[in-house]
Amino acid sequence: MTTTSDHPPAFEPVGSIELRSLVDSKIIGVSLYSNRAEITRVYKFAVKTGQNQVNISGLPNILEAESLRVEGRGAATIHDVTVSTAKGEHVPTSSPALAALLGKREKTVNALARCHKSIASLEHYLSSLTVEHLDVSKLESVMEQYDSSGDRLDAKKSELTEELRIIDLDITAERTRIAVPHENDKLRVKAAIGVFAQAAGDVEIALIYAVPRATWTAFYDIRVDMSTKEDPITLIYKAGITQNTGESWDDVPLTLETSTPTFGLGIPELSPWNLDVQRFAELKKSKGSRRGFPNSGDLLPAGLMSSSRDRDRSSRRMELEEMSMPDGVLDEPMGFGGASVTSKGNFSATFRVPGMVSIPTDGEAHNFTIVQLNLKADMSWVCVPKVDTKAHITARITNASEYTLLAGTASVYVDGSFISRSDIPSVSPKESFDCPLGVDPSIRITYHPVIKNLSQSGFYTKSANYVFSQRITVFNTKGSAIERLKIIDQIPTSQNSQIEVKLVSPALTVPTKDTTGMSSINLKAAGPKATPQIVTVARGVVAQWDGVDEPDYAVEALGLDRKLNWVCSVGAQAKINLTLDWEVSVSPASVRIQGL
Incomplete structure (x- = not known):
């Protein structure tokens, strides 16, 4: 026998709850990637006991439906989402x-037409009067009535003309207003959510969804103080944010993500690559095609696409719980801390823009400052006077902060003056990078005309010897010394056994290839990374093969292109002279040298 206790409790009929997204919810978080944004919206509403149908309208048209997920808080269960x-x-x-x-x-x-007609009738009446119809004694009275009626009609005509002008302007404005599509035309996506409530009361649900047409890029201001050696670089890290998603982000916490989401990207596979003997008949039949080599149509796809999304960002998740709560009381929503940055090296970083921001859906760039950093830098000057006598400033900047610097453009200011624009590469914390800072006009370099002498030697077979001398003058007009100025130059390279080129000064050993293919400047006992010769030319001036101070240089390649440089320390208001001497010998002397 069935008792009443065996029956489930009676619930009220299905309740329908209509919510408009812009009015009945608030964005509590925006995570912005390079090509999309993830929005978290929170809705708070009352439910009845039993099944409730929540209909949310006004979501963006460009919402990626497969990215939508629903999470909530309260004594209820989410059943389905469409x-x-x-x-x-x-x-x-x-x-x-x-x-x-x-x-x-x-x-x-x-x-206005009646007014014009009245004026015309009055004029016609006056012109029709004759001596036969009008006594002269009444002429003055008729003229007074004509003037009075004419003034009244003229005033009415002016009033009606102005009124008509204003009405036409109002009509144009109204037609313009109703011709503009409603804002809701961009917010026509609806979500229907089934919510089963254990008891009547308030609940909260969060809609988390992705939208395209939102992006951010990094850019910088770099300010250089040449008068200080302690942290001379001030780097202002900025973000340019653009969104045209259809819904404005008003007073929201914004997180900038440096990673780009990928969907099921797999490791590429290699197709078999077989070799076989090419037969003449097959060659003729294939008309020259190479058998055995994989064609582009035979390659396996680089990766497999999947519709699944990465939904494990615990920092933004709202835990869905079924709990008993006092009526009208909800758990505190997930809070957000102050301005902070979570840096994860060059692979990924997460930035929290300080405070709350508002970004309209206008497709325009809105700029925000992420952080201002004071960084250490080693300043250097580089000149290639054979091509250009200008001295270029370069800073070797060390990112001593916890912030990952993304690739972007930088506006460079030296001592308060705009100098140039530069490109910043991706830089991880503690990593260094080179930043060109423009031209320094206070370093004056003179590349003097080369001095050339010719002599001949030999009795039966004459040899021609050319001796060249190149002088370079450096003048530092600054009121302070510069510690590192690099002057780059070169001597010619012989491409023929009849021509021999010898570097005389500075006395660097010109590398030559021996039978083992190794450079002669390699000391076998010291291994392949032996330190090459560096010549001290004068106090504060050393000469070396170009590239020796680069990281991971190849010793066997140094000097093969015959490029060398001087690294100089130049005092305030001081001059130094550099000399490059070399010889070119050719045998027989009758051989004409091309390029000399």
């Missing part, structure tokens, strides 16, 4: 205001 798109609202071609204006205009046009 997403659909409402039909576009009809854009009216008329309105009550426009109809009223058109009616008013018609009345004003008619009144």
